[in-house]
Amino acid sequence: MKNWLILSLLFLYQLLLAQSSYTTKNQKAIKYYEAGIQKYTLIDYEGAEEMLLNAARTDTNFVEPFLVLGDLMYDQKKYLESIKYYKAGLGKSEMVNPDAYVSMVDALISIGNYEEALQYSQYYLGMKPQNIKAVQRMQLFYRNCAFAVEAVKKPVPFNPINLGANINSELDEYWPSISADEQTLVFTILKPIDKSKPVSSRNRQEDFHFSFYTNGSWEKALDMGRPINTQANEGAQTIFIDGKTMYFTACGRPDGIGKCDLYISRMEDGYWSVPQNLGRPVNSPAKETQPSISSDEMELYFISDRAGGFGGLDIWCSKKGKDGRWGEPFNLGDSINTSANEQSPFIHHDNSTLYFSSDGHAGMGGYDLYVARRKNDKSWSVPINLGYPINTFSDEVGLNINARGNKAYFSSDRIKEKGKDIFVFDLPEEVRPS
Numbered sequence: 001m002k003n004w005l006i007l008s009l010l011f012l013y014q015l016l017l018a019q020s021s022y023t024t025k026n027q028k029a030i031k032y033y034e035a036g037i038q039k040y041t042l043i044d045y046e047g048a049e050e051m052l053l054n055a056a057r058t059d060t061n062f063v064e065p066f067l068v069l070g071d072l073m074y075d076q077k078k079y080l081e082s083i084k085y086y087k088a089g090l091g092k093s094e095m096v097n098p099d100a101y102v103s104m105v106d107a108l109i110s111i112g113n114y115e116e117a118l119q120y121s122q123y124y125l126g127m128k129p130q131n132i133k134a135v136q137r138m139q140l141f142y143r144n145c146a147f148a149v150e151a152v153k154k155p156v157p158f159n160p161i162n163l164g165a166n167i168n169s170e171l172d173e174y175w176p177s178i179s180a181d182e183q184t185l186v187f188t189i190l191k192p193i194d195k196s197k198p199v200s201s202r203n204r205q206e207d208f209h210f211s212f213y214t215n216g217s218w219e220k221a222l223d224m225g226r227p228i229n230t231q232a233n234e235g236a237q238t239i240f241i242d243g244k245t246m247y248f249t250a251c252g253r254p255d256g257i258g259k260c261d262l263y264i265s266r267m268e269d270g271y272w273s274v275p276q277n278l279g280r281p282v283n284s285p286a287k288e289t290q291p292s293i294s295s296d297e298m299e300l301y302f303i304s305d306r307a308g309g310f311g312g313l314d315i316w317c318s319k320k321g322k323d324g325r326w327g328e329p330f331n332l333g334d335s336i337n338t339s340a341n342e343q344s345p346f347i348h349h350d351n352s353t354l355y356f357s358s359d360g361h362a363g364m365g366g367y368d369l370y371v372a373r374r375k376n377d378k379s380w381s382v383p384i385n386l387g388y389p390i391n392t393f394s395d396e397v398g399l400n401i402n403a404r405g406n407k408a409y410f411s412s413d414r415i416k417e418k419g420k421d422i423f424v425f426d427l428p429e430e431v432r433p434s
Contacts, residue, residue, distance in 0.1 A: 022064060023096060029058035033065050040072060048072055063089050063096045070100060079107040098127055099134040105141045109365040112393045114152065118145035140340075140360075147362040148388070156387035160412070160423040166220045167211060171199070172420040174411035175236045179243035180295075180349060180403040185218065186210045186246065187411075187422055188235040206233040208248070227274045228265055236290040240297055241349060241403070243267075247291040247300065250275065257283040262291050262302060281328045282318050292345045300326065301345040301354070310334055313341040315356060335380050336372060343367065344398040348405065353433040354380065357397040364388060367395040369410075371431045386431050405433035 022030055036051030049072060055065040066089030073082035086104035089096070101124040108117035121142040129135055162168060163185075172190040179185075189209050192199045208224040228234060228246075230253070237248035244267035251260040261283040263275040277283065278300075286306035293300055298320045303313050306329075314337040316329040331337060338360025346355040352374040357367040361383055368391040370383035385391060392414070400409045408427045413420045 022062070023093060024059045024062040026059040026062065029055045029062050029065075032058060033062070033068075036065065036068065040068065045072060045076060061092060063092045065089075066092065067097055067100050071103065074103050074107055077110070079110045082107045083111075094127075098124065098129055099131050102134045102138050102141070105138065105145075109141060109145065109148075109393055114145045114148040117141065118149060121145060141365075143362050144365050147385070148364045148393075151364065151385070151388040151391075154387075155389055156428045158389050158425060158428075160410075160425040163218055163422045163424060166218045168418070168421040170419060172411075172413075173209075173422050174420050175290075175344075175398050176409040176411060176422045177237055177239045177400050178402055178409055179239050180241035181243065182402055183213045184210065184239065184243045185213070185221075185409075185422075186224070186237055186239055187221075188237070190420075193231070205231065206235040208234055208237060224272070228272050233260075236344075236398075238292045238346075240293055241295050245293075245297070246272070247278075247293050248275075249289040249291065253277070258285045258287055260287045260289050262288050262300075278326060282326045290344055292347050294347050294351050295349040296351065299347065299351070301332075301347050302329075303343055303345065304329070310337040311339040311341060311360065313343060315342050315345045330378065332380060333378070335382060341367075346400055348401050348433045349403045350405070350433045353401075353405075355399045355401060356383075357395075357399075358383070359395075361385070364391045365393040367397050369396045369399050373434060384431060387428070390425075390428075401427065401433065 024030065032051050032055035036048045036055060039051060040048035049069065052065045052069050052072065055062060056069065066085050070082050070086035070089060073085060083104055086100055090100055101120055105117045105120050108120065121138050124138050125135070125142060167173065167185070173187050175188040177186050186208055188206050190199060190204055190206055192203045193205050194203050197203050207229040209221040210224055211218045211221040223229065232250065232252040234248060234250050237246050239246050245264070247262060247264050249260055250263050253261070255277050257277070257280065262278045264278060265272045265275040282288065282300065284306050286304055288302055288304045290303040291300055300318045302316055304316050305313050309331055315332045317332060318326045318329040321327055336342065336356070338358060340358065340360030342360065343357040354372045355369065357369055359367045361368070361370060363385055369386045371386060372383045373381040375381055390396065394414065396410070398411055406427055407424055409422060409424050411420045411422050
């Protein structure tokens with residue numbers, strides 16, 4: 001859900017409620033509608049749907065219930081129903097709230113209907129609406145749809161292979177990282193704290209699991225255990241080329257500087273050492289996550305929302321000095337970072353090829369995967385989208401490339417009933433490390 005848009009729409013509807021400037025005079029319909037709005041604001045989705053449908057049935061020309069039903073379904077990711085209600089409401093009167101086109105286009109993109117989304121985005125922008133934030137959002141949708149329509153016509157080779165039951169389960173597995181010899185895999189798993197109950201917002205914990213590649217297959221993955229895993233969250237790790245050094249994200253630890261910090265642990269005599277906080281200036285009171293270490297262990301790339309960036313989440317880099325200390329992080333610049341969000345940086349072993357995710361560059365919708373080449377010490381080429389169907393209308397985040405540069409490991413929830421699983425695929429030639 002795009003919270004800013006839903007909240008702005010609800011604010012508009014509440015304002016209309018206060019002014020009683022509805023598109024109906026039917027008091028029974030208005031009463032149902034106002035009850036629906038109240039239940040919606042209390043996140044009683046079922047009750048809100050019932051009341052809003054009653055309002056729409058009582059007066060089929062009452063525009064507002066249809067538009068709020070569109071929001072309600074959009075909020076629950078029921079995109080087909082959302083689109084149906086938006087079309088019904090906008091078809092009766094687009095002047096009640098023309099910005100509803102923005103959510104409808106987003107819903108169309110979320111089911112991969114790029115052609116229709118492109119048409120509606122063009123139409124909305126041609127109306128010259130006054131809501132600047134909504135216009136900016138729709139401009140991004142228009143750019144993405146224009147890109148996606150052409151990308152679908154020119155699919156890239158893509159043959160994802162599920163890593164199998166020894167790695168994947170009914171839970172979510174993601175953020176894979178592979179050692180240089182491709183014999184060790186570490187990944188994050190989302191598990192319930194109380195195993196007798198399913199994963200939920202209040203019953204969830206991220207931990208690391210690992211597996212070794214033996215006799216042509218991956219062994220049964222094991223919990224990394226203490227001192228790496230704790231009752232708090234650990235995730236988004238990177239393994240150094242020796243397979244015995246790990247940089248990772250941990251949140252809510254007693255020695256933390258911000259909400260989430262970067263840590264390091266090294267394997268000693270077969271055991272992982274007690275993790276050490278990387279400290280300042282790498283970590284800050286902001287959030288630092290998703291590290292990626294260069295093959296010479298002299299550059300650390302990571303995600304942060306610290307001050308000085310271009311948007312919400314940006315990619316930053318810290319270089320290690322001759323004294324072994326990490327230097328002041330610098331932003332990778334506006335060729336990589338956008339006013340939106342960037343995630344999951346991965347610097348390949350060649351130290352010149354960077355893979356990452358973004359929802360700010362032209363793509364298929366949501367987060368797409370990109371590759372950029374190093375031009376000089378602090379400058380990068382214009383990112384290249386990895387193409388369709390590697391990228392889709394879903395979020396693609398967290399790519400890890402093997403040392404040879406021919407295979408990519410990633411996580412996807414494309415098989416919805418199984419949650420997120422880890423896959424491997426042959427990387428197309430044109431986006432391989434140089």
